[in-house]
Amino acid sequence: MKRSSYLILTLILIGALVPKLAVCQNISRVNPAEPNEKTRLLKAIESDPDNLSLHQDYLDLFSAKDTVQLISKYSQLGKKYPKSAVIPFAFGGFLKKVYHIKAKDYFEKALSLRPDWAEVWIKLYETSYLTTSDSIKIGYLKKAMDKAPKNLDYRMRYISALQSVDKMKSDSLYIEVAKRYPDSLQAGQALWELSLYTDNKDIKRAYYNQLFKSKHATTFRGAIFDYFALLINNSEYREALEVSLTMDFKTFTNNTLRWKFYTKVARQFIEAKQLLNEKQPDAALLAFNNIKLKDNFSAVSIGAADHLFLLKAEANDMAGRTSLSYDSVMNYYSRQPSDLFSDIMFKYARKIGKDSNQVYTDVNAIRYKGVKKATPFSLLHYETSKKVALEDFKGKVVLLTYWFPSCGPCRAEFPYFESVLKKFNRDQVAYIGINTTPEEDALVLPYIKDSGCTFIPLKDNPLWDRGNIDWSGAPTNYLIDQEGNVVFSNFRTHKGNERTLELMIAELLNKKAK
Incomplete structure (x- = not known):
């Protein structure tokens, strides 16, 4: 993953985009072309403004730094050909590629001219992931499905998105696809996703x-x-x-x-x-x-x-050799706690005569061995424009995540963070998100507002020596205890291991011993 931009890795199943485990990479494309090639394509577009391929070939010759110039050019084209839905659709695609916040506006313009164009509803969904609620986004996918009822790819995207708001209905629709279209690849996809979502x-x-x-x-x-x-x-x-x-x-x-x-x-x-x-x-x-x-x-x-x-x-x-079994399980638990390992750890502890206080003493001795204070920081708060320092949170457990608005894995992880944090008093736990990509500063607050994320949004400083809380990609996560020690680092939270993060925080709040 690069710091400037990202690419959500996808599994392509007959064109269906099925989010699995995504990674952020640099997708910047710069395709320098001779001026006469741009001129040739622009003249061809003006002769045939509804030719989508011509628009795509033309726009492929530009990069994000050309956005202002292209907005002016496509504004002129739109005024010259006001009935063309292809013009705003094509330019919306370019803006989507460079993560420009106005991409959604162009897709909406295309829909106002051609509301039955199913693909535009899909693009509107893909563009709205930063600024629109789940229910509205899912509505876009339903529109696409309704406009193209024979397109099983659109149907599967709708069903997959529906998992977040109505799991029972989504599961039922998956089963319907598997039964009604058993020979289609989407039937296999439905069974796979059903297995993943339970x-x-x-x-x-x-x-x-x-x-x-x-x-x-x-x-x-x-x-x-x-x-x-x-x-x-x-x-x-x-x-x-x-x-x-x-x-x-x-x-x-x-x-x-x-x-x-x-x-x-x-x-x-x-x-x-x-x-x-x-x-x-x-x-x-x-x-x-x-x-x-x-x-x-x-x-x-x-x-x-x-x-x-x-x-x-x-x-x-x-x-x-029960003591050896206990030591090995206890060491593992100290780094990555879970209910399963807790049960087995205490089973072996009882066999060798250790009580719970002794167990937690052992766990914390391992957990705190070699820990160091987190490198201090003082970073700008996006909402207040004031500096926020790590020292401000002394006495609290701090969940620190490095992210940026268009980072797919970051957005996928946030709901699990929120689910865990709801179980704690937020006077005792601070949640900080440091945006690593200044090019997306304008997207930070809109994303927080529409996603419901509760982290404190801070702006990274490239001149700050991050020391032992550095990042090489997003997301990167740390848990810092009440005294400012980095206790857990480089962990990920997902549907299957929310409980691990919960135990990490709970045990930092309630240390039996150090």
């Missing part, structure tokens, strides 16, 4: 299994990779083996190396767990230690590190 492991497994058994399994192999990892984490090793063997048989590309690796891992888990069931902990531990979840040859990995970690602790406990 926290219930049994329901998630059922959707993955339906996709695995469908004709779309090889197309949506990413979902089947996730299904395999889910089965491993559920200790359903034989079922995981069946999946890997079946997919290996169906696959005729380089992914066959991945499935062979998965098959090897599933068999290793079966053998190691069998040794544990037979009360052979040392042999089981050796077998677990031989399991590698990342294959350097095929450059793939399996998301089951926590599961394997806990199995090794179980083997040590069975072998009478």
Whole structure:
């Protein structure tokens, strides 16, 4: 991710844009052209103003620094051809590309001239992510779907967006797509997204299994990779083996190396767990230690590190090395707390005679080992134009995030921050957002107003030596305790781990010992 701009990485499924896990990159394009090429294209546009391709070729010759010049030029074109919806649509596309706040105005102008143009409703949705409420944005997608009812891509985008406001209806519409259009790629996409949007492991497994058994399994192999990892984490090793063997048989590309690796891992888990069931902990531990979840040859990995970690602790406990099991789980918990690891940590603690106070003393001894004071700052507040210093928040836990308005991963993370922070007294917890991209200063306050985000918006200073709270991309997050120590850093919060952030904050507020 670069500091100046971003690109939301997407999964393209027959043109459908399905947000998964996005990253911010520099999308700046500068395509210098000879003046006569610009002149030629402009003359062609004036002869055929409704030719969208001509507009796109012309606008591709410009970059963000040419925006003022182009606004004047397209204003003239609009006045000359007032009935053309293509002119504002094309220029709205350029402004959208350079993240200009006026892009939405041009798409709205195109719609006023041609309200049945479904693609414009899609562009209006994409442009409004900074300044419009979810319900209005979803309304744009519904308009697109209604204007082009046979377009399954538009339908899927509407259903996906609906998850944030009406999950039950969204799930029902996903199922309808899967049933009504079973041969379409959107049916496979629907099953995958259904699996992603549920926290219930049994329901998630059922959707993955339906996709695995469908004709779309090889197309949506990413979902089947996730299904395999889910089965491993559920200790359903034989079922995981069946999946890997079946997919290996169906696959005729380089992914066959991945499935062979998965098959090897599933068999290793079966053998190691069998040794544990037979009360052979040392042999089981050796077998677990031989399991590698990342294959350097095929450059793939399996998301089951926590599961394997806990199995090794179980083997040590069975072998009478409970103190070692406790130490390993407690060390892990100190860095990344969760309810699962808490339960297991306290189980081992009880076995070796430690009470909760002793456990928290151990946790904080590890957690605070080597911590340092956060590098001080004094930055401009966007709303008050006054300087705000880190020292102003002494006595509070501080959640600090580096972001910028057009950063997709940042915007995706904010709702989870807000969900967690609602559980705390905001007199005890401060939430600060430092915008890293001065080119988007004008977007900061509109975004905060329309998104409902509650962080204190500060402007980064490129001359500030950030020290131990630096950033290399957005989002970058830190948790600072009441005394100004950086305790947690470089973590991410999402639907599946909100509880981790909650525990981090709660335990900083209620330290048992240091």
